[in-house]
Amino acid sequence: MTYKTRLLIDTILRDSPFAWWEWDVTANRVTFNDLKVTMLGYRVEDFAEKGFEVFTGLLHPDDHKKTMDAMRAVLSGARAIYQVDYRIKDSAGQYRWYMDRGAVLSREGSTVTRLRGLVVDLGDERRHGTDVEALVHLLQRYAEGHDNAIGICSSCKRIRLSKDEWTTVTEELEGILTDALSHGLCPSCIRTLYPDMAEKILARMR
Numbered sequence: 001m002t003y004k005t006r007l008l009i010d011t012i013l014r015d016s017p018f019a020w021w022e023w024d025v026t027a028n029r030v031t032f033n034d035l036k037v038t039m040l041g042y043r044v045e046d047f048a049e050k051g052f053e054v055f056t057g058l059l060h061p062d063d064h065k066k067t068m069d070a071m072r073a074v075l076s077g078a079r080a081i082y083q084v085d086y087r088i089k090d091s092a093g094q095y096r097w098y099m100d101r102g103a104v105l106s107r108e109g110s111t112v113t114r115l116r117g118l119v120v121d122l123g124d125e126r127r128h129g130t131d132v133e134a135l136v137h138l139l140q141r142y143a144e145g146h147d148n149a150i151g152i153c154s155s156c157k158r159i160r161l162s163k164d165e166w167t168t169v170t171e172e173l174e175g176i177l178t179d180a181l182s183h184g185l186c187p188s189c190i191r192t193l194y195p196d197m198a199e200k201i202l203a204r205m206r
């Protein structure tokens, strides 16, 4: 692993903190690491020895149902993985985006007794409308050497995720990636900047 790659991975990890939780379903007790609550500005003792409601009560009203549905699907055995993105209220009253992924840890017969999950701060990237999962995948491919460069549009500054997908990233991430970026133009900017030639240019690029 090169120094640059390690720096990139360190930065991604530092900027993408994750917290974990474990739910004893039978007793309805949630245990978690400190980060799970400190990242939202709360004190650990306010959440200790409580049921899951202490967390779901902080969900954004628009995200409450889908989060409960995702959990019910795992408890009923319909799905193996609990997987949801939601907004949750921090101690200052602001909603922040998180990605929550969990799996069954133990069951008795067909009844799920324990679940464990990871919570990842989606941070500014999600607020900017970024497809975070696709971006992480892209960065992993670059860090592992499968891709030599990451394409960026010089005009709109979106990053190329795949052949037809482009996404916005924060200036901070753009700065971190500077050396990895290969500049070009995305199809929509080509159409805007060169309307007369756009279709011919795009046809040649395909």
Ligand SMILES: [Zn+2]
Binding pocket: 153, 154, 155, 156, 157, 158, 185, 186, 187, 188, 189, 190
């Ligand atoms: Zn563009």
